[in-house]
Amino acid sequence: MIEFVNVTKQYSGDTTALRDVTLTVAKGELVYLAGPSGAGKSTLLKLIAAMERPTSGQVTVNGTDIGRLKSAGVPFLRRNLGLIFQQQRLLTDRSVLANVMMPMLVTGLPRSQAEDRARAALDKVGLLSRAVASPLALSGGEQQRVSIARAIVNRPQIILADEPTANLDRASANKVFDALRAFNKAGVTCLISTHDELVLDSASRVIHLKQGALLAEAA
Numbered sequence: 418m419i420e421f422v423n424v425t426k427q428y429s430g431d432t433t434a435l436r437d438v439t440l441t442v443a444k445g446e447l448v449y450l451a452g453p454s455g456a457g458k459s460t461l462l463k464l465i466a467a468m469e470r471p472t473s474g475q476v477t478v479n480g481t482d483i484g485r486l487k488s489a490g491v492p493f494l495r496r497n498l499g500l501i502f503q504q505q506r507l508l509t510d511r512s513v514l515a516n517v518m519m520p521m522l523v524t525g526l527p528r529s530q531a532e533d534r535a536r537a538a539l540d541k542v543g544l545l546s547r548a549v550a551s552p553l554a555l556s557g558g559e560q561q562r563v564s565i566a567r568a569i570v571n572r573p574q575i576i577l578a579d580e581p582t583a584n585l586d587r588a589s590a591n592k593v594f595d596a597l598r599a600f601n602k603a604g605v606t607c608l609i610s611t612h613d614e615l616v617l618d619s620a621s622r623v624i625h626l627k628q629g630a631l632l633a634e635a636a
């Protein structure tokens with residue numbers, strides 16, 4: 418479902434963010450990305466979402482070659498992706514419910530249907546009771562769970578989460594990981610970058626990056 422073959426990504430200014438990375442993530446897998454700051458975790462996720470293009474090598478997502486994808490094809494690719502990135506903040510002048518409805522309204526789903534699905538998604542992350550609240554009234558962990566609900570309402574096949582629990586306390590982080598694991602159990606392929614040692618220790622698959630290079634995976 419996701420395949421990197423000899424992928425190198427250089428940013429202007431001569432930074433090599435990824436070096437000759439080859440990996441495969443199968444449908445339904447839950448994969449964590451680990452590595453020190455600057456190791457290339459965000460870059461790897463951005464390549465999958467076509468937010469960046471490989472300098473060399475090939476990235477394939479659901480059969481789509483990201484390096485050859487025309488900009489008109491990007492929305493079609495993203496329809497299958499649930500993105501939880503730090504820069505995608507919630508709109509603070511709208512309710513929690515309105516934030517979660519947004520991606521469905523954009524695709525033209527009728528309002529009543531969008532609302533039903535948004536409520537169901539908020540229920541799954543344990544926040545249905547906060548539907549009419551402003552995101553500003555929520556804790557950081559709750560806001561992150563709203564972001565997860567927003568990322569999954571269009572029923573993506575793949576969730577990409579970039580350090581979804583950065584700056585959260587243990588209890589909030591656990592709830593965020595629980596929500597992500599639940600979606601994985603329901604069949605969604607998940608790639609999650611994290612520094613959370615507790616989660617990494619108990620993970621079935623961890624991809625370690627160091628200075629842009631893949632370290633051998635533990636068997």
Ligand SMILES: Nc1ncnc2c1ncn2[C@@H]1O[C@H](COP(=O)(O)OP(=O)(O)OP(=O)(O)O)[C@@H](O)[C@H]1O
Pocket residue numbers: 428429430432433434452453454455456457458459460461
């Ligand atoms: N848009 C960009 N332009 C230039 N250099 C970039 C850009 N984005 C990332 N880099 C550089 O590429 C390298 C890898 O960055 P990346 O954000 O992928 O690492 P990371 O492992 O996600 O780090 P962190 O844990 O701090 O988020 C770093 O040296 C970074 O400074």
